[in-house]
Amino acid sequence: MVVTAWNNGRHNESGSGYGIKISVADRDQHFQKNWKTILLRIDDQKKEIKINTNKKSFWGNTCRELIHKQIGLWFRQTKMAPWPKGTPPSLKLIHVSNNHFMLKTIVQQGTAQGGCRKG
Helix, strand or coil, X not given: CEEEEEECCCCCCXXXXXXXXXXXXXXXXXXCCCCCEEEEEECCCCCEEEEECCXXXXXXXXXXXXXXXXXXXHHHHCCCCCCCCCCCCEEEEEEEECCEEXXXXXXXXXXXXXXXXXX
């Protein structure tokens, strides 16, 4: 599923205040209300992080963010953040199994994927 990077407006270097926003349809299809948390692996990192989903804001119609400092640190380390106002990056959230998910970057068309450059 495609998700959108989210920030509370502060773009802290510490990574706090960052997360990802999920559509209502994707939330309802891939998440279960009886889960208190999900486990998220960010890109190729080995350790999963635990994110709280047992909150009214996640199950409401307006917020739906998964928030964690490690997401923000990853955004900043990979130079995805800070982003210009109104243009957060899109990402790929993969439902691996049960309450396990993986977050990946979306390769933009025209982005080099290794190999040799001509010229």
